[in-house]
Amino acid sequence: MRYPAISSDIQRFPPEITRAILVGWNDNRDMPKRYLHVPFHDKDEAKRLGAHWDETAKLWYVPQRVDEKLFTRWKPAENGPNMRADYYFIAATTRACWHCRKITKIHGFILPSGLKHLYIAEDPKEDEWEIYDAPSLLSYITDLSATVSARMAEQNQHYRMTYCDNAQLFYWMNHCEHCQSRLDDSTTFCELGQGFVPSTPEAAALIKLIPINESFAAHVGTHSIGIELFKYMQN
Numbered sequence: 001m002r003y004p005a006i007s008s009d010i011q012r013f014p015p016e017i018t019r020a021i022l023v024g025w026n027d028n029r030d031m032p033k034r035y036l037h038v039p040f041h042d043k044d045e046a047k048r049l050g051a052h053w054d055e056t057a058k059l060w061y062v063p064q065r066v067d068e069k070l071f072t073r074w075k076p077a078e079n080g081p082n083m084r085a086d087y088y089f090i091a092a093t094t095r096a097c098w099h100c101r102k103i104t105k106i107h108g109f110i111l112p113s114g115l116k117h118l119y120i121a122e123d124p125k126e127d128e129w130e131i132y133d134a135p136s137l138l139s140y141i142t143d144l145s146a147t148v149s150a151r152m153a154e155q156n157q158h159y160r161m162t163y164c165d166n167a168q169l170f171y172w173m174n175h176c177e178h179c180q181s182r183l184d185d186s187t188t189f190c191e192l193g194q195g196f197v198p199s200t201p202e203a204a205a206l207i208k209l210i211p212i213n214e215s216f217a218a219h220v221g222t223h224s225i226g227i228e229l230f231k232y233m234q235n
């Protein structure tokens with residue numbers, strides 16, 4: 001049997017940006033794994049077509065010598081970065097898991113004042129990087145640079161790309177360290193009094209900021225302009 005050639009689509013991505021597709025490595029450690037974004041209800045179809053399951057990453061991928069054209073519908077979207085910064089913070093706190101009720105660590109990204117945000121104009125020629133003079137809390141991150149995702153992995157092995165049924169989107173999400181339940185961004189990053197949106201200085205002081213003196217690049221779905229009680233997190 002002749003196998004179709006593997007196309008090197010991966011090279012079309014901007015080099016500094018990775019998505020789940022670039023995070024893992026194949027058995028021979030030469031080729032990055034070609035991860036797919038397969039919603040749960042499509043898993044049987046993906047398996048039938050020959051996709052394999054990566055138990056560590058919890059993602060389906062295209063094995064070597066299998067034509068990835070079969071899996072086009074599940075290929076991760078190609079989003080270049082829309083947020084950049086010269087340095088950044090990994091924010092750490094805890095929350096109760098909705099499933100097992102245990103307290104689990106959770107992490108997120110905060111960019112300092114001076115960050116750059118790609119403004120998308122109607123005419124692409126007018127897209128431009130604007131500079132914010134306020135810090136920003138990021139959520140619904142769909143693409144993360146390889147260096148940044150590696151730094152996060154040092155802090156939290158359970159922060160990974162997952163499909164969110166509510167948002168109908170794959171993004172980098174916290175998971176419970178005890179039961180692996182998905183802790184989606186709507187609570188952790190968007191609800192006052194929860195996770196990274198504290199309602200009191202005391203609650204803000206429980207959020208620990210880990211400064212990372214490296215550049216940041218990501219494609220981010222949602223971000224704040226300014227962070228309430230930010231000064232109380234900086235201790």
Ligand SMILES: [Zn+2]
Nearest residue numbers: 097100176179
């Ligand atoms: Zn749990």
